[in-house]
Amino acid sequence: MSDVASSRGALWALRAFFVGLVLFLYLPLAVLVIFSFNSGDVTFPLEHFTTQWYRLAVRNPALLSALSRSAIVAIVASTITVVIGVLASYALVRRSFWGKPAFAALVFSPLVIPYLVFGISLLVLFTAFDRFLTVTMGTYIGLGLHSVAIGHVVVALPYTILTITPLLERLSIALEEAAHDLGASAWDTFWRVTFPLLYPALLSAFLIALTLSFDEYAIASFLAGSSPTWPVFLFAQLRVASQLPQLVAVSAVILLVSILLVVIAELGRRASERKYEGSIS
Amino acid sequence: MVAVEPGSRRVTAGLLATPLLWLTLFFLIPVGFIAAYSIGAIHVLPTDPKVISFEDWHHFLIGDSIYLGLFWKSVRVSLVVSISVVLLAYPVGYFLALCVKKRKYVLLLVIIAPFLTSYLLRVLAWKVILGNRGVINSLLFDLHIRSPGDPVSWLIYSQFAVMLVLVYVWVPFVALPIFVGLDSLDRSLLEAAGDLGANRWRTFLRVTLPLSLPGAVAGFIFVFVPTIGEFVTPQLVGGTNGFLFGNAINDRFTKALDWQSGSVMAFFLLAVVALLMALFGRFAQVRNVRT
Numbered sequence: 001m002s003d004v005a006s007s008r009g010a011l012w013a014l015r016a017f018f019v020g021l022v023l024f025l026y027l028p029l030a031v032l033v034i035f036s037f038n039s040g041d042v043t044f045p046l047e048h049f050t051t052q053w054y055r056l057a058v059r060n061p062a063l064l065s066a067l068s069r070s071a072i073v074a075i076v077a078s079t080i081t082v083v084i085g086v087l088a089s090y091a092l093v094r095r096s097f098w099g100k101p102a103f104a105a106l107v108f109s110p111l112v113i114p115y116l117v118f119g120i121s122l123l124v125l126f127t128a129f130d131r132f133l134t135v136t137m138g139t140y141i142g143l144g145l146h147s148v149a150i151g152h153v154v155v156a157l158p159y160t161i162l163t164i165t166p167l168l169e170r171l172s173i174a175l176e177e178a179a180h181d182l183g184a185s186a187w188d189t190f191w192r193v194t195f196p197l198l199y200p201a202l203l204s205a206f207l208i209a210l211t212l213s214f215d216e217y218a219i220a221s222f223l224a225g226s227s228p229t230w231p232v233f234l235f236a237q238l239r240v241a242s243q244l245p246q247l248v249a250v251s252a253v254i255l256l257v258s259i260l261l262v263v264i265a266e267l268g269r270r271a272s273e274r275k276y277e278g279s280i281s
Numbered sequence: 282m283v284a285v286e287p288g289s290r291r292v293t294a295g296l297l298a299t300p301l302l303w304l305t306l307f308f309l310i311p312v313g314f315i316a317a318y319s320i321g322a323i324h325v326l327p328t329d330p331k332v333i334s335f336e337d338w339h340h341f342l343i344g345d346s347i348y349l350g351l352f353w354k355s356v357r358v359s360l361v362v363s364i365s366v367v368l369l370a371y372p373v374g375y376f377l378a379l380c381v382k383k384r385k386y387v388l389l390l391v392i393i394a395p396f397l398t399s400y401l402l403r404v405l406a407w408k409v410i411l412g413n414r415g416v417i418n419s420l421l422f423d424l425h426i427r428s429p430g431d432p433v434s435w436l437i438y439s440q441f442a443v444m445l446v447l448v449y450v451w452v453p454f455v456a457l458p459i460f461v462g463l464d465s466l467d468r469s470l471l472e473a474a475g476d477l478g479a480n481r482w483r484t485f486l487r488v489t490l491p492l493s494l495p496g497a498v499a500g501f502i503f504v505f506v507p508t509i510g511e512f513v514t515p516q517l518v519g520g521t522n523g524f525l526f527g528n529a530i531n532d533r534f535t536k537a538l539d540w541q542s543g544s545v546m547a548f549f550l551l552a553v554v555a556l557l558m559a560l561f562g563r564f565a566q567v568r569n570v571r572t
């Protein structure tokens with residue numbers, strides 16, 4: 001195979017480079033998985049095969065509660081994100097209104113804000129609000145999972161909108177017009193016509209938000225307070241050498257689950273695209 | 282695009298209300314708070330000075346503060362990382378877009394998939410590999426190349442380690458815009474250049490490369506913007522040599538509890554990123570949402 005883009009020699013060089021980069025990307029992850037089944041420290045030479053780290057991990061209460069906190073935050077944040085994302089996508093694709101470019105810039109700007117700065121901003125906001133509550137009413141809310149979830153909604157929102165708008169754009173407006181002409185209200189049209197067709201895209205957007213939130217460290221590190229989410233817990237425990245094999249074991253499981261979720265999200269996106277091909281007039 | 286029901290401004294307002302409210306309360310106002318905090322217009326901690334002053338700004342920008350120097354160090358590290366990432370990702374994007382006929386999207390997914398796994402996990406992998414008793418060093422001990430008392434110590438807790446890990450983390454992400462740019466290239470242009478007597482190298486330099494530059498610039502921005510505020514990777518593998526501007530900001534808020542000067546640095550960083558996006562943002566559009 002030699003053509004305009006590459007000579008035979010260049011093709012082999014590019015092929016070798018590709019294989020080299022794949023190895024560079026996957027070997028470190030493979031190392032983690034291998035050591036999660038190794039008895040003894042995370043060093044060579046390997047000792048013998050064991051599943052003790054997995055067994056220890058499922059009996060570690062601090063680790064399990066960190067995982068469940070992250071699961072709660074991720075589910076709550078992704079649900080809110082998808083709801084807000086649908087509203088914003090619908091406005092961007094189906095409506096014309098004054099200030100639309102500014103609205104688009106606003107919803108997409110969390111894509112480029114450094115998470116460090118955003119986490120700090122919310123820390124200042126919540127602390128200031130608590131101070132206000134203390135002074136006026138003698139009470140306060142404090143930091144915690146709610147503040148982490150609020151932050152995650154903001155940063156996940158643009159990804160949700162980027163997932164929903166392409167499909168909404170391709171979904172024929174004639175279907176909604178027909179429903180309207182037949183006497184359906186805007187609400188009915190959404191629930192009976194748009195939502196069923198949009199459902200796979202929503203699932204895909206939900207999963208993207210879910211993985212983003214579950215893995216997010218920078219924002220959570222400022223806002224979690226005394227209830228560490230999984231990444232915050234993981235970061236704190238990395239300094240304890242004896243904990244490392246357990247953490248590696250749990251991380252290996254999360255690695256597999258997140259790859260699985262990504263594949264499901266991708267399949268969902270493709271399914272929804274196929275569904276559209278059928279519904280576009 | 283035309284509204285489905287003309288004149289239904291209430292529906293539009295209803296759609297916009299929640300997103301606008303959420304982003305105003307939890308995005309615009311907090312960022313405004315940082316700006317206000319940096320000049321002492323608001324104060325939260327008991328130790329904050331209760332007067333409005335630009336002293337911290339003055340000290341940061343003009344005074345002999347070490348932090349501006351740290352900022353430039355972060356810029357240098359981010360530049361090296363972003364350029365390395367683009368150089369590594371470009372051949373892969375080129376190979377997949379122009380040389381592979383079958384299964385190119387599957388191969389692209391193979392490259393991108395690591396990006397979708399946990400960030401901390403990928404940094405952790407390198408900590409395990411580069412450590413003084415890590416994979417590389419223990420392998421060297423095992424093969425009797427180095428003695429256990431004398432590990433290769435620059436592998437970890439160094440600027441090198443920070444840059445290596447950041448390159449590792451970002452390569453998969455940047456392969457995407459470069460691939461998209463090259464994949465949408467009209468191949469008949471390359472054939473035309475060949476028919477007109479240009480060899481492959483000349484065709485690449487005069488046709489392919491210029492046309493693929495927007496994708497490469499987008500990739501560069503996608504790496505440069507997040508790494509300039511990076512503070513997690515240096516904490517894990519950077520040691521004292523790898524300490525960056527982001528770590529200084531983090532320390533102001535979590536250790537020194539000097540939120541006012543921390544806000545100065547945080548807002549400065551935000552302003553730099555905003556400026557970069559204003560200059561180069563048009564390259565970085567993931568896709569054009571019709572507005």
